[in-house]
Amino acid sequence: MKGIVAFDSVYGNTKKVAEAIAEEIKAQGHEAVLLDLGLAMRTNVDGDFLLVGSPTRMKRMTSRTKKFLRKAKKNFAGKPMAAFDTIMAPPADPEKREAKKWTENGAGPKIRDLAEKKGMKVFPEVLRAEVIDIKGPLTLYALDDSRAFVQRFLESL
Numbered sequence: 382m383k384g385i386v387a388f389d390s391v392y393g394n395t396k397k398v399a400e401a402i403a404e405e406i407k408a409q410g411h412e413a414v415l416l417d418l419g420l421a422m423r424t425n426v427d428g429d430f431l432l433v434g435s436p437t438r439m440k441r442m443t444s445r446t447k448k449f450l451r452k453a454k455k456n457f458a459g460k461p462m463a464a465f466d467t468i469m470a471p472p473a474d475p476e477k478r479e480a481k482k483w484t485e486n487g488a489g490p491k492i493r494d495l496a497e498k499k500g501m502k503v504f505p506e507v508l509r510a511e512v513i514d515i516k517g518p519l520t521l522y523a524l525d526d527s528r529a530f531v532q533r534f535l536e537s538l
């Protein structure tokens with residue numbers, strides 16, 4: 382099968398997650414095409430399944446991600462889809478825990494909900510890869526977690 386991994390990334394963290402996802406898709410014997418939405422807005426791509434990811438910024442997905450999802454409806458309605466995002470790791474300090482509200486309903490869940498609205502067959506689980514600082518880097522286990530997530534998604538197909 383052929384999978385499309387579409388992502389947006391400002392500082393490169395979501396890009397690293399997308400690359401790990403594409404590698405794992407290939408490791409599982411499928412074809413994977415990476416689509417950097419910051420380089421080219423190609424909306425005519427087609428495949429058997431789709432993964433879409435964005436950094437969470439101001440609790441939202443990027444506008445490029447939203448635009449892509451709206452157009453992807455044409456080729457991916459009825460097909461399996463999974464969402465991922467990058468978020469700030471919640472602070473360890475319990476007094477700063479209200480910062481969790483920043484991440485709870487961020488880009489990932491919003492991507493999943495929009496894709497569902499567009500008729501895609503969404504994977505209920507959303508991959509939320511954590512970054513340590515506002516610009517990254519990714520936490521130690523983020524890429525391993527990303528690969529494990531893809532394995533679960535592919536098993537569901």
Ligand SMILES: Cc1cc2nc3c(=O)[nH]c(=O)nc-3n(C[C@H](O)[C@H](O)[C@H](O)COP(=O)(O)O)c2cc1C
Nearest residue numbers: 390391392393394395436438439440467468469515
């Ligand atoms: C302007 C701005 C707003 C952000 N808003 C959020 C947010 O609402 N929630 C959150 O968890 N992280 C937030 N972050 C941190 C981003 O999630 C982080 O920069 C991103 O994961 C990095 O991914 P990228 O390297 O692919 O751009 C914000 C970062 C910036 C620069």
